Amino acid sequence: MRPRELPGNPHRTAVFAGTFDPISLGHLDVIRRGRLLFDHLVVGIGVHPSKASLFSVEERVALVERVVEPFDNVSVEAFEELTVHYVRRIGARVILRGLRTLTDMEYEFGMTLTNQKLDPGVETVFLMADGQYSHVSSSLVRQVARFGGADALKPFVPEAVVEPIIAKVRGSGPGERYVDYDKGATSPKTPRP
Secondary structure: OOHHHOOOOHHHEEEEEEOOOOOOHHHHHHHHHHHHHOOEEEEEEEOOOOOOOOOOHHHHHHHHHHHHOOOOOEEEEEEOOOHHHHHHHOOOOEEEEEEOOHHHHHHHHHHHHHHHHHOOOOEEEEEEOOHHHOOOOHHHHHHHHHHHHHHHHOOOOOHHHHHHHHHHHHOOOOOOEEEEOOOOEEEEOOOOO
16 A cells, blocks of 8 residues: 555554665564554655665665565655655654664654644654664664674564675675765775685
């Protein structure tokens, strides 16, 4: 079901928005739990034009669709606008957010206040991260993939995305570039022995 065809009550539809670059087990935990709270959950994959990403938006949509395929009340769509505007445009009224740490809480508090100013009719609902995922971030996943490989990556991401992540991080051909997120720049691919 595409978000443009949202069923029923807009207050029973939530949008879980993020870049999902890549999707982690922490994200999947919020999706699993959120889909039980709402009639429909849209995983909204945000496009941030000034931020370099590991996967293209099309690749991220495909990977997330693969991971959430078993959930009949979850759909996936990319968007390139403010989240609160996207939520209103597709007919939903709830933003679902996951919280890992106090730092997340500070950021999300400010974002929620901003969203309330932009559209008081859209509510934000928070789910605390499961303790086993509270330290997992996309940056951590990329670092583990780059330096630890597939086996080291498995505790942090769904099985279906392990190989695509490894392939992206290592590149599939000579001269390909990867993004070093800590430095914010691209570097030539390090040759593998």
